Amino acid sequence: MSSLQRISWQPQLPVPDRLRRLVALALTSGRPVALWRLPNAEHARLCLCLNVDSAFAGLPPALEPTAPAGFAFFPFRDSDHNPPLFLPADLFFDLARPEEIQVSAAAAARLPELRQRFAALADAEALPWHVSRQPVPATATREEYEALVAAGVAAIETGTVRKVVSSRAVRQPLPAGFDALSAFEDLQTRYPNAFVSLVSAPGVGTWLGATPEVLAEVDEHHVFRTMALAGTQPLLPGMKPATARWAGKDLEEHAMVARYIVNCFKQLRLREYDEQGPRTVTAGQLLHLRTDFAVQLNEVPFPTLGTDMLRLLHPTPAVAGMPKQPALDFLRHHEGYDRAYYAGFLGPVNLPDAGVARLYVNLRCLQLRPQEAILYAGTGLTIDSEPAREWQETELKLRTIGAILA
Numbered sequence: 001m002s003s004l005q006r007i008s009w010q011p012q013l014p015v016p017d018r019l020r021r022l023v024a025l026a027l028t029s030g031r032p033v034a035l036w037r038l039p040n041a042e043h044a045r046l047c048l049c050l051n052v053d054s055a056f057a058g059l060p061p062a063l064e065p066t067a068p069a070g071f072a073f074f075p076f077r078d079s080d081h082n083p084p085l086f087l088p089a090d091l092f093f094d095l096a097r098p099e100e101i102q103v104s105a106a107a108a109a110r111l112p113e114l115r116q117r118f119a120a121l122a123d124a125e126a127l128p129w130h131v132s133r134q135p136v137p138a139t140a141t142r143e144e145y146e147a148l149v150a151a152g153v154a155a156i157e158t159g160t161v162r163k164v165v166s167s168r169a170v171r172q173p174l175p176a177g178f179d180a181l182s183a184f185e186d187l188q189t190r191y192p193n194a195f196v197s198l199v200s201a202p203g204v205g206t207w208l209g210a211t212p213e214v215l216a217e218v219d220e221h222h223v224f225r226t227m228a229l230a231g232t233q234p235l236l237p238g239m240k241p242a243t244a245r246w247a248g249k250d251l252e253e254h255a256m257v258a259r260y261i262v263n264c265f266k267q268l269r270l271r272e273y274d275e276q277g278p279r280t281v282t283a284g285q286l287l288h289l290r291t292d293f294a295v296q297l298n299e300v301p302f303p304t305l306g307t308d309m310l311r312l313l314h315p316t317p318a319v320a321g322m323p324k325q326p327a328l329d330f331l332r333h334h335e336g337y338d339r340a341y342y343a344g345f346l347g348p349v350n351l352p353d354a355g356v357a358r359l360y361v362n363l364r365c366l367q368l369r370p371q372e373a374i375l376y377a378g379t380g381l382t383i384d385s386e387p388a389r390e391w392q393e394t395e396l397k398l399r400t401i402g403a404i405l406a
């Protein structure tokens with residue numbers, strides 16, 4: 001376990017500039033960096049990793065107090081093109097405590113050099129964000145996307161799958177003067193209850209997002225949590241989430257995710273879970289159906305429940321389908337583009353507190369390129385899906401992250 005040590009740090013710089021310079025410190029030396037703001041938290045945090053090679057993880061992270069502290073960034077599907085990342089924390093900065101940084105033993109040993117490099121950095125406006133080496137993904141036209149939905153419904157009708165989540169990518173030029181750090185700020189203001197993130201790493205590129213979906217969490221009270229989040233409708237003016245009505249299609253699509261989670265618990269032979277819902281929650285301008293699951297880890301003989309559940313859960317039927325393998329096969333053959341880190345997962349593990357991990361599904365996100373952004377959105381299909389409505393739903397979902405490009 002890499003424990004971090006606190007160091008007093010008071011550069012003569014306003015706090016936002018300290019953050020910008022730390023990001024610059026990482027990017028100008030080709031290193032990965034992650035920034036995030038937890039749901040309903042006031043301040044963002046930063047994790048910087050000094051050794052690029054150590055960031056390429058093989059396995060999903062262990063959600064245990066003795067595991068390394070860092071930030072996980074995993075693709076939808078593990079591949080050479082989209083390697084799973086775990087950024088071990090060499091430097092941790094919390095905007096709630098801007099007068100200190102926390103450093104690993106490796107970073108502590110290099111502190112004089114790091115301070116010097118930090119001081120020598122010019123406050124350049126344009127930061128050298130990492131760019132993915134993969135080609136820009138194919139983007140589906142409305143006709144193509146509706147044909148994909150129709151193919152998905154046909155696969156459900158023939159019984160190949162029961163649910164599949166189709167998705168698409170969209171290219172959008174960056175507005176003049178676009179600044180990723182300002183966009184990260186903007187996302188925090190717009191979506192206080194989302195997990196807001198900005199991750200940049202060599203070979204992976206730069207990703208910005210504001211997701212509503214917890215994949216696996218172990219909190220400070222030793223409670224494991226996950227959720228079924230599926231079923232979508234627009235939040236219209238004057239509408240009260242508590243009285244929203246849901247179509248049978250949404251209820252069914254939601255129930256499949258909830259049942260999948262229960263099955264994961266069953267595979268581990270865990271019976272003592274608490275299940276609450278489904279209830280209606282808001283995510284930006286959208287409403288979703290959500291069921292929350294919780295397990296008090298002190299009360300069950302499953303010390304590795306978080307780790308085991310994470311490995312069973314991803315990718316859930318909220319982003320892939322049911323049954324999992326046929327749904328993934330369908331997507332591989334029909335979706336027509338590489339999701340990369342969209343619908344993967346991300347978040348801090350043991351950072352800053354050992355024993356606390358918060359991983360989210362990477363939704364409502366974009367990939368940043370030098371002149372443009374690639375936005376991603378998907379929709380869960382069931383036998384009752386109508387192609388035009390599913391297209392509309394992707395349009396609505398794209399607006400969440402699209403708002404920062406307006």
Ligand SMILES: C=C(O[C@@H]1C=C(C(=O)O)C=C[C@H]1O)C(=O)O
Pocket residue numbers: 165167213229230231232288318319363364376377378379380381397
């Ligand atoms: C796939 C996405 O969202 C997922 C799919 C949902 C649905 O089909 O109703 C709702 C929430 C998410 O679990 C996305 O935002 O791209």
